[in-house]
Amino acid sequence: MILRLQIGTPAASVSELRAFIEGQGLRTFLSPEPTRPILAIVDRVPETLANQLAARPEVEQSIVPRGEWRLVDRAWREHPTSVSVGSVRVGAGESVVIAGPCSVEGRELILEGARICRDGGAHILRGGAFKPRTSPYAFQGLGREGLAQLKDAGQSVGLPVISEIMDATQVDAFRECEIDCLQVGARNMQNFTLLKAIAGAGRPVLLKRGLSATVAEWLAAAEYLAAHGSEQIILCERGIRTFETATRNTLDLTVLPLLRQWTHLPILVDPSHAAGIPELVAPLSRAAIAAGADGVAVEVHPRPDQALSDGAQALLPGELTQVVAECRVVGAALGRGFHRQPPLPAVQAGV
Amino acid sequence: MSLTLRHQLTALDRALAHLLDERARLAREIASCASLPAPALDDALARMDGCFPAAGLERVFQAVDEGCRQAVEEAPR
Numbered sequence: 259m260i261l262r263l264q265i266g267t268p269a270a271s272v273s274e275l276r277a278f279i280e281g282q283g284l285r286t287f288l289s290p291e292p293t294r295p296i297l298a299i300v301d302r303v304p305e306t307l308a309n310q311l312a313a314r315p316e317v318e319q320s321i322v323p324r325g326e327w328r329l330v331d332r333a334w335r336e337h338p339t340s341v342s343v344g345s346v347r348v349g350a351g352e353s354v355v356i357a358g359p360c361s362v363e364g365r366e367l368i369l370e371g372a373r374i375c376r377d378g379g380a381h382i383l384r385g386g387a388f389k390p391r392t393s394p395y396a397f398q399g400l401g402r403e404g405l406a407q408l409k410d411a412g413q414s415v416g417l418p419v420i421s422e423i424m425d426a427t428q429v430d431a432f433r434e435c436e437i438d439c440l441q442v443g444a445r446n447m448q449n450f451t452l453l454k455a456i457a458g459a460g461r462p463v464l465l466k467r468g469l470s471a472t473v474a475e476w477l478a479a480a481e482y483l484a485a486h487g488s489e490q491i492i493l494c495e496r497g498i499r500t501f502e503t504a505t506r507n508t509l510d511l512t513v514l515p516l517l518r519q520w521t522h523l524p525i526l527v528d529p530s531h532a533a534g535i536p537e538l539v540a541p542l543s544r545a546a547i548a549a550g551a552d553g554v555a556v557e558v559h560p561r562p563d564q565a566l567s568d569g570a571q572a573l574l575p576g577e578l579t580q581v582v583a584e585c586r587v588v589g590a591a592l593g594r595g596f597h598r599q600p601p602l603p604a605v606q607a608g609v
Numbered sequence: 610m611s612l613t614l615r616h617q618l619t620a621l622d623r624a625l626a627h628l629l630d631e632r633a634r635l636a637r638e639i640a641s642c643a644s645l646p647a648p649a650l651d652d653a654l655a656r657m658d659g660c661f662p663a664a665g666l667e668r669v670f671q672a673v674d675e676g677c678r679q680a681v682e683e684a685p686r
Contacts, residue, residue: 587631590630591627592624593623
């Protein structure tokens with residue numbers, strides 16, 4: 259249950275109400291919302307108590323949650339929230355583009371990829387160092403060394419970086435390599451041990467939707483992060499398993515307007531993994547922005563035919579430029595801005 | 610003119626206004642590190658079906674260019 263209190267309710271009254279609820283054996287959270295006190299009761303509230311709370315004068319609105327989430331519910335905040343990845347704000351009304359190769363394959367290649375992403379207009383550099391591959395014989399990533407190479411490449415072009423974390427034991431490596439955002443992949447969306455471990459890492463988390471996860475299961479996973487201390491969560495739709503086999507997955511754009519009603523979290527779309535076909539990435543990116551996504555995450559590779567993973571779905575450098583330009587135009591036509599690229603490092607900016 | 614068509618016209622006007630704002634924003638971004646290129650009039654003309662007169666488009670682009678250059682000049686430094 260979420261209790262939205264009257265604006266201006268004194269802090270002492272909020273504390274008193276909280277103490278009363280917790281005295282009934284129920285756990286509460288207080289929203290960080292600065293303008294209005296909002297309380298979440300995470301345990302099941304008996305009907306008589308719910309009615310009693312709803313009738314209190316300081317309670318403006320009592321909301322019965324749609325599912326197993328409270329802190330990521332739309333009612334938990336007054337406005338949609340944004341998340342800072344380095345100097346890039348995701349969800350602040352301006353579209354952002356995350357781009358990069360599926361995997362970090364070596365220092366020179368990721369540096370080349372970073373330059374392509376920078377020149378193509380992307381805001382955040384992606385690259386996998388720990389790869390969850392379907393086949394145990396496929397390239398598994400460069401591990402910690404890959405993270406370091408990714409960070410160096412990002413810094414060389416002035417872009418923050420994001421990479422997928424697969425195991426709680428990797429948190430220290432991500433922290434030491436100063437990875438700006440931790441990505442939880444589709445296969446790990448319901449790895450609750452991992453979610454709890456990274457919630458306290460003090461880094462933004464991009465939570466991809468599971469291959470067969472419902473929206474309710476996805477938001478419940480996000481709630482794990484929020485309940486364990488992470489306020490910086492970005493959702494990412496990357497396609498779901500359906501009966502359709504013409505594309506790698508089916509991109510579920512329906513979730514975009516739906517999630518706007520259900521959660522305050524920013525939402526990105528990954529059309530590369532959804533389609534698995536590079537020719538579909540640009541139109542799906544346009545559709546994602548048009549449907550209200552805060553941005554897109556696309557795979558780009560200098561030479562897709564030589565990529566060690568997912569090369570078949572990667573964009574060529576020129577194609578990234580086109581996707582970025584089209585996202586800007588579609589967003590602008592709908593009154594949505596396009597995030598400015600982070601500044602170039604001083605040495606490259608000629609300072 | 611039906612209400613539906615009137616709404617469509619208003620929506621197009623809004624989209625044009627948003628696009629002009631975005632163009633000015635981008636012009637400021639470009640101008641911070643390079644000189645501002647002229648509008649791509651020939652490219653635009655080649656893509657249009659002729660419903661909007663070419664001479665009119667030229668005047669519009671001229672006004673857009675002036676507006677964007679003014680936005681660059683007025684940008685906070």
